[in-house]
Amino acid sequence: MDITAITIKDVLFFLNESRCPLLLLVFAGATAVLTVLGILAFLVTALLKSYALPPEKHPHGASAMFVLGSGGHTTELLGIVGQLDFTLYPIRTYVSFSGDKLSTVRALQLEKDKSPTTSSSASRSKVQTLELPRARNVGQSYFTSIFTSAACGLECLFTVVKVQPDIVVCNGPGSCVFICFAALLLRATRIKLTRLVYIESFARVNSLSLTGRILIFVVDRFIVQWPSLSERYKEKGVEYFGILA
Known part of the structure; x- marks a missing residue:
């Protein structure tokens, strides 16, 4: 018997005729796991290659997304x-x-x-504010935060x-971690080559x-505002420009 001529259909038929539901279940599970691992390997490889790609050219300007925290995070980011x-x-x-x-009110302000003072710039500008569900509220239990984090991630x-x-x-x-990982998925699938900038x-x-x-480990530029952090994490490619805002 030529074993190389055996197909997946033949294997499934053998398992079914031999009445081996356990073996069939194991075979199906192994196939599913290998498929998932193959997809993940493809996405990771594509993502790693994306870091070497040049930025997209935008003759009329680029689209920027600013992720606001609350309190001090918003103050700092809006200052920048x-x-x-x-x-x-x-x-x-x-x-x-x-x-x-x-934060939304302050962004609009x-x-x-x-x-812009020129009508041409005003006609090209498009500004929007979006409010997404929070991954975890202050004082929320870790168990229930699993579900709120999943909802936040999907949104x-x-x-x-x-x-x-x-x-x-x-x-x-x-919650900006979910935003960044969503952008990484877009990069891996080549839907959009979104660049990520994190300012500590x-x-x-x-x-x-x-x-x-x-x-x-995943953002394109990681910026710190204190020389002590720059010295401590210099081998990880952090950048230091002083106090930004």
Whole structure:
């Protein structure tokens, strides 16, 4: 018997005729696991290759997404965003999370203060604010946070797929991890080559935040605001420009 001529159909027929449901279940499970591992390997390989690709050219400006935390995170990030040339990013999306209406108000106020003076720039600008569910609320149990985190992750994925920003800028709120990983999925599948910029909070002087420790390996640029952090993590490619806002 030529074993090389045996097909998957022959194997399934043998298992069925031999009445071996356990073997059939094991075979199906192994096939599913190998398929998932193959897909993951493909996505990881494609993602790693994406870092070597040149940035997309945008003759009329790029699309930027700014992920706002609450309180100090919002203050810092909006202080940095306020220094940008908005003509380079005519399409701007501000993302906040449930229970944080103030961040949206402050983002819109920044837009009003920096409103372009020329009609041509104004006609090209598109600004929107989005409020997504929070991954975990203060004092929430870890068990229930599993479900809220899953809901947050799905909403972040839908949002990133819909907006397809050219660049995502964030500075520490935990929920921004979901935004960044959604953008990485878009890169791996070549839907959109979104660049990621993470700015570690001004409050982190000697060590990185948990969000920073997660994202330092996947973002395109990781910026710190204290020389002590720059020295400690210089082998991981962090960048230091001083206090940004």
